[in-house]
Amino acid sequence: MEHITLLLAIVVVTALVFDFTNGFHDTANAMATTISTGAMKPKTAVAMSAVLNLVGAFLSVEVAKTISSGLVNEEGIQPEVIFAALVGAILWNLLTWLVGLPSSSSHALMGGLVGATIASVGLGGVNGGVVVTKVLIPAVAAPLVAGLAAMLAARLTYKAGANIDEKTGRKGYRAGQIASAGLVSLAHGTNDAQKTMGIITLALVAAGALAPGSNPPVWVIVSAGLAIALGTYLGGWRIIRTMGKGLTDLQPQQGFAAQTSAAAVILASSNLGFSLSTTHSCSGAVMGAGLGRKGGVVRWSTATRMFVAWGLTLPAAGLVAAGSELVTRQGDWGVAAVVVFLVASCAAIWFISRRQVVDHTNVNDVEPAGEPAGVVTTAIAAVTPPPAGAVAATASEDLDDLDDLKARIPAPAGEAAPAPAATV
Numbered sequence: 001m002e003h004i005t006l007l008l009a010i011v012v013v014t015a016l017v018f019d020f021t022n023g024f025h026d027t028a029n030a031m032a033t034t035i036s037t038g039a040m041k042p043k044t045a046v047a048m049s050a051v052l053n054l055v056g057a058f059l060s061v062e063v064a065k066t067i068s069s070g071l072v073n074e075e076g077i078q079p080e081v082i083f084a085a086l087v088g089a090i091l092w093n094l095l096t097w098l099v100g101l102p103s104s105s106s107h108a109l110m111g112g113l114v115g116a117t118i119a120s121v122g123l124g125g126v127n128g129g130v131v132v133t134k135v136l137i138p139a140v141a142a143p144l145v146a147g148l149a150a151m152l153a154a155r156l157t158y159k160a161g162a163n164i165d166e167k168t169g170r171k172g173y174r175a176g177q178i179a180s181a182g183l184v185s186l187a188h189g190t191n192d193a194q195k196t197m198g199i200i201t202l203a204l205v206a207a208g209a210l211a212p213g214s215n216p217p218v219w220v221i222v223s224a225g226l227a228i229a230l231g232t233y234l235g236g237w238r239i240i241r242t243m244g245k246g247l248t249d250l251q252p253q254q255g256f257a258a259q260t261s262a263a264a265v266i267l268a269s270s271n272l273g274f275s276l277s278t279t280h281s282c283s284g285a286v287m288g289a290g291l292g293r294k295g296g297v298v299r300w301s302t303a304t305r306m307f308v309a310w311g312l313t314l315p316a317a318g319l320v321a322a323g324s325e326l327v328t329r330q331g332d333w334g335v336a337a338v339v340v341f342l343v344a345s346c347a348a349i350w351f352i353s354r355r356q357v358v359d360h361t362n363v364n365d366v367e368p369a370g371e372p373a374g375v376v377t378t379a380i381a382a383v384t385p386p387p388a389g390a391v392a393a394t395a396s397e398d399l400d401d402l403d404d405l406k407a408r409i410p411a412p413a414g415e416a417a418p419a420p421a422a423t424v
Contacts, residue, residue, distance in 0.1 A: 023231020036244025056189020057225030088321030115318025143284025154292025248290030
C-alpha cells in the first residue's frame with residue numbers, strides 16, 4: 001500500500017506538471033493574434049489569459065468525465081499506466097514547444113493514455129467508439145469548422161466596416177480582440193484544464209481512492225486550474241510567434257474574427273463533452289481569417305509542418321507512453337528510472353532552448369521569411385484585382401520594355417531607326 005501511495009503522489013505531481021506545460025504550450029491559442037496585432041502588450045495578455053483559464057476550470061466537468069471514465073476502461077488500469085501516459089504527453093509537448101509548433105496537448109495526453117493502456121491490458125482496454133466520436137472526428141472537424149467560420153466572419157467584418165474611418169475601426173476591432181481573446185482563454189479553461197482533472201481522477205479511481213464514475217474532487221479542480229494558469233502566465237513565446245507571425249499576417253479585423261470563431265467552437269465542444277483540441281480550433285481559425293481578407297495569404301510551408309506534427313501527436317506520445325509503461329511495471333526501480341528519464345529529458349530540452357531565447361521582449365521582432373506562393377495563395381491572388389497605382393506602374397514598365405525592344409531591332413536599309421515613344 002505504501003508503494004501505491006507513493007506512486008499515486010508521483011502520478012498527481014506529474015499530472016500537474018503536464019497541466020503546467022499545457023498552459024504555456026497553449027497560451028498562443030488565446031493570445032497570439034492579440035499580441036501580433038499589438039492589441040495588448042505581451043505580458044498583460046498572458047496575465048489576463050492566466051486568470052481566465054483559472055476561472056474556466058470551475059465552469060464544467062463534462063470533458064473531465066470523458067477522460068476519466070470514457071476513453072479507457074477503468075477496470076484493470078493501474079497508476080503506472082497513467083504515469084506512463086503523462087510521460088509521453090509531457091515530452092511531446094516540450095519537443096513541439098522547442099521547435100515552435102502549435103500541436104495539441106489534448107491529443108498528446110490522449111495518445112499517451114491509449115498507448116500506455118494498450119501496452120498494459122491490450123486493445124480491449126480502450127473504448128474505440130469514444131476515441132472515434134469524441135477524439136478523432138472532432139480533431140478533423142474542429143479546424144475545418146473554425147477555419148470556415150473565421151473566413152466568413154473576417155469577410156463580413158471587412159464589409160461591415162467598409163464605411164468606418166480606418167483609425168476608429170482599428171481601435172474598435174482591437175477592443176473586440178481583447179474581449180474575444182478573453183473568451184478563448186475562458187473556453188480553454190473549460191476544456192483543457194479539465195483534461196488534467198480527468199487524468200488525476202482516473203488515477204485516484206485506479207488506486208482505489210475514488211469510486212468509478214466519480215466527479216473530480218474540489219482539490220483536484222483547484223490544483224489543475226492553478227497549474228494551467230501558472231503555465232499560461234509564463235507564456236509559450238515560441239509558439240506565440242508561430243501562431244501570430246508564422247502562419248499569416250493578421251490585421252485587427254482578422255484577429256477578432258479568428259478568436260471569436262475559435263471560442264464559439266471550443267465552448268460548444270465543452271458543453272457536449274468533446275475532448276476537443278483547442279490548438280486545432282485556433283490554428284484553423286487563424287488560417288481561415290488569413291484567407292478572409294482580399295490579398296491575404298497563408299504560409300503553407302509552416303502550416304504543412306504543423307499538420308505533420310498534428311498527425312504524429314497521437315502515435316508519438318502513445319509509443320513513448322507504451323515504452324514507459326513497460327519499464328514502470330518492473331517495480332520501484334522501473335518507476336525511478338522513468339522519473340529520471342523524464343527529468344533529464346526536460347532539462348535537456350530547456351538547455352537547448354536557451355541557445356535562442358524567445359520571450360515577451362522579442363516575440364514580434366522577427367518576421368518570417370518569404371516563400372513561394374502555394375496553390376491556394378496563387379488562386380486568391382488571381383481573383384483579387386490589383387490597386388490602381390499598381391496597374392499604372394505596370395503599364396509604364398510595359399511601355400519602357402517596348403521602347404527598349406524597338407531600339408534593339410535593326411532598321412531596314414535606307415530607313416532611320418524608329419524614335420522611342422514619349423514617356424508616359
